[in-house]
Amino acid sequence: MSVRTRFAPSPTGYLHIGGARTALFNYLFARRHGGQYLLRIEDTDKQRSTPEAVRQILDSLDWLGLSPDEPPVYQSAREPRHAEVARELLAKGAAYLAYDTPEELAALRAEAEAQKRPFKYDGAKWQALDPKDAPSVPPAIRIKAPRGGETVVEDLVQGTVRVANAELDDMIILRSDGTPTYLHAVVVDDHDMAITHVIRGDDHLTNTFRQCMVYDAMGWHRPRFAHVPLIHGADGAKLSKRHGAVGALEFRDQGFLPEAVCNYLLRLGWGHGDTEVISREDVVRIFDIGDVGRAAARMDYAKLLHFNGVWLRQADDDRLAKEVLARLAKQGVAFGTLGGDRVRLLMPDLKERAKTLEDLAGSAAFAAVEGPPPMDAKAQALLTPEAKARLADLAQFLGDAPWERKDLEAWLRDYADVKGVKLGQVAQPLRVALSGSTQSPPIDAVLFALGRTEAMDRILAAAEG
């Protein structure tokens, strides 16, 4: 039987980094075994589900390269089927009608808590009820929990996990308003979608035993389960907004590359020897869900940043130039075709010194604009009278310099040599004049990328300014 996995987020907010990792594991597992990876939107909570959230989740997955192999399944559309299964369980005698009101249940729960006693639902009176004595309130359908023994799950990540059936109680599968509960709907959908492996956050581990009740009562085959640990913030607490960026799209906006985010997420909780940097293509060949660790991992932005730098340096220059130009345009930086070409030309040297696309845009701006770039304070301070004189002198000779990168370097060295100054005394003022900053790619690369005319303009402007 072909492997089928699914990622099943509920559209009550943006897709956060933990969900993204769950999706990644589902994707990798399916690919590794030549199966399918599906998406199911769990939108049965009408109060909290929004179309915008659905859109965001789809966009996030698309950005991460984790789009599903089949169109997404919307759980809300399957409610008739959920109800049908619930009624089937009722007919089989595996479930019964319970006429408690939510208020009564809340009171029972409060009472149990006041007595410091664990609450356990007892539906004996409803099971013995003669239909004609039924109260006039609409009933919910509850599934009968197994009486004795224990339920055992062989989890692919957590190993053998067992729970005494005495811990389970008769859970509601269909609410009194006829809508299904999550624990029930998930099982019906996973079964109908022929899901073979359920890979999800380990906050669902104990729920698994409740879900088993439905599988078993329907006589369905249980899928294999794999519960992966949650991601925590740097302080060890559950990851939330206050820890910084957590939404997948936030990382995109901050200039992270999807391949870097995926690589980082993969390493968070999954290890394969000393391998750190690994491509999607390579990991698909070696990914094993059993290699996922059992302990929760903490989000480390510094390491993510490092991965992003690594992937940035490996990224295609045309792609990066496009991304950078889009960011500059968004920031309102004015540039033309010439400027775009200069950024592209300088990209190999630019990307070497950046950690994010935002860094890259910041360091590329000077090459994009026409004319002298804005100068920062440190650069301004470096422009002493001597430095200006140096630039003026340089400008006189630079007109005849050979305009090839290698030649420019040699030419500059000769110039410094002839003038009896250190290369740095020439390079720094030049760097400031050309880039408006004390930091830039190698000066010969900058000169070459700018072109003779543009370079001369900037040098003269700085010499006179």
Place this chain on the structure above:
RNA sequence: GUCCCCAUCGUCUAGAGGCCUAGGACACCAGCCUUUCACGUUGGCAGCACGGGUUCGAAUCCCGUUGGGGACGCCA
């Protein structure tokens, strides 16, 4: 509270009884490289939570303690 899961440097991890004086990566510190900043490179700092077993031998197996996390809804 009850049940479930987890526990190697600050962080992510390698490690499945002797290969461990515990390896790698990020971060941090120092050096080298160098026209700036990066990149790269060399070295350094730093860890098996604790206590009992089992064994000739334990980071690795068992039990307990402590600590962390999760689940206990007519939420998902």
